Amino acid sequence: MLSRENMLQLFPKSARFVDIYLPFIQAVTNQYQINTPRRVAAFLSQVGHESAGFTVLLENLNYSADGLAMTWGTRFAQKDSAGKYIMVKDGSRLRRMPNADAQGLHRKPEAIANRVYSDRLGNGSEVSGEGWLYRGRGLIQVTGKNNYRACSLALFADERLLTTPQLLEEWQWAVASAGWYWDMRRVNRLADGDDFEAVTKSINGGLNGHAGRVAVYQQALSLFEVCQ
Template identity: 30%
Template sequence: MAVLRTNVEFAKRIFQDRVGNDYVYGGNWNPFNLKVGTDCSGLVIDICDAVRNGTAMAWTRHGMSTESWRPIEVGQTGTIFNTICVASPNDFPADAAVKIAIHHGPGGGANSHMWCEVEGIRMESNGSDGCVTGNQARSVYDTSYANDWHYLPGPITGQAGVDPAGVLARATGLSVPRAAEILPAVSDGLKASQCTNVNRIAMWLAQVGHESAGFNATEEYASGAAYEGRADLGNTQPGDGVRFKGRSWIQITGRNNYGLFSQWAYRQRLVPTPTYFVDHSTELADLKWAGIGAAWYWTVARSDINALSDRQDLETVTRRINGGTNGLADRRDRYNRALLQGDALLQLLNQEEDDMFTDDDRNLLRQVAGVRRPSLSPLRHLDEGDVNTCAGFAWTADGLTHPQFVAMAAKYGHMDSIRLLGEVAGADPVKYPDRQEDAALAKAILADVYAANPAALQRFAQNGA
């Protein structure tokens, strides 16, 4: 029997509203008081009721407890929700709406326990921690404690709302406008980090969020002078400490690491040269590189982080990034907050799926419009450095060649060109104060036209300019 998407989202919401509540043996959630706690079976009963009936759920225990799921034959249906028994969690169907794990202890009651999962969101109420989720909650795939498994059949029908900025905001605690602002950098970073499942995405958001002070810092606050002369970082030249201070959401620090990151980014076709960030160190603080820099650390500098994330090993990942366990409590809070979004986190990966661009197209666009390059003019300033992008040079070419064409055409009697020169020469200084240098140039060109071809201006005047 299919269940409605709206009902599933309602079930997630009533659970998320109550995470952190106390465990109350025999209790039941209250629709009018979010602080009222429940026990393990009360949570599972309410979640099944919400998934099956949505806002029409009864908000009662229906006279049920863990004992209502006493072992039955595999494949048999039990309880008023028509849940189905399976031999092991490996037998949960992919479209199960609610997955349930149970430990049946002697005599039931306090010796038994149960918990559930909806679309990757762990849901549990236990006597030690209360209502919990994330890695504080048990997995329904646990076989060391659970000895019975059931599921509420799906499939789930109806479209899930696609709101990646909202998902990111809820997963990180950011405002929706700020989440929307950083979403492209987050999405690029997650994809480059190969964070393709819920556990990896949640770990990335938790660790990167902590390291960057809530996705705010793309550059360390100190000057970097403390790194001056640090041979272990490759800072062998005067000024390297400041030049190669920590940048990106997970800080890349030192000439050596800037060089390694540049080579990696070049192989990914993200930059035009293998020494790009050595030559343009301050650009690494730009938001567009914030997630990419973190991805290099995540997949290259500490290449086992994804495997650890798959195991939900928050502490070891923290040690890989921090060298210790500084900020572990904040990282855990961020991790559990992100896990509450469950499969919705996958929306963060799909920012460009609705267009026709390939990865090569996007890389080409970055090269054309995102990478600054030096001028090739023989009269460029000495030590000028990079001045514009390819797209910018094309725009600049318009600014240089169009005046030359207009001046030449006007001298040959081209009426539209003479008319344009007259228009610009007559720019009102009150209305167009920013065009007065252009007006002076137009007047000078008109003077040259008059000297070279006075008949053209006379003809223009006679034809009613």
């Protein structure tokens, strides 16, 4: 079902990596029984979105102040006295007004990671630097110390990812970690159903980029149903 040709049809920007990652994708989908058109289409659409089409294995946190306000509004956008976001017109669209914190973190990816990921996901305080150390890596963007530890125990039977988290930037472990996360969250069961939003929420925690995920899912589903 998975071939070089159909991967490039779905993710043309990944041409320079496809011969590296494809054997790992084939192995992981076999290992975790991601073996029906619905399951394969769902898996590829989700990990493809998280990795910018199989081209990026490390989270990019180089946000502008505007980007921070749009991505983490509760932290970085100004609100009025009624608690509603203050919106400003930017050409033909409206955007949230960044607050002072957003302005101070503008284009400072390490500081942003340490702010937004501190004291959660098993990370220490902002000054610990663990937000940056355990930022998103791998095809599915494993994030946070707790998830790195759990992933490490599953893949290596030890905690090596806590000291060498950059292993998830290597294709073998980038793909393996995505398979582990998919299986751990039991996403095959969700993929078998008709609620694709539930699949996205299980991976993303919300519906960020859902429309793009749906588009790839539908394209992949049509492709793999023909291949069967």
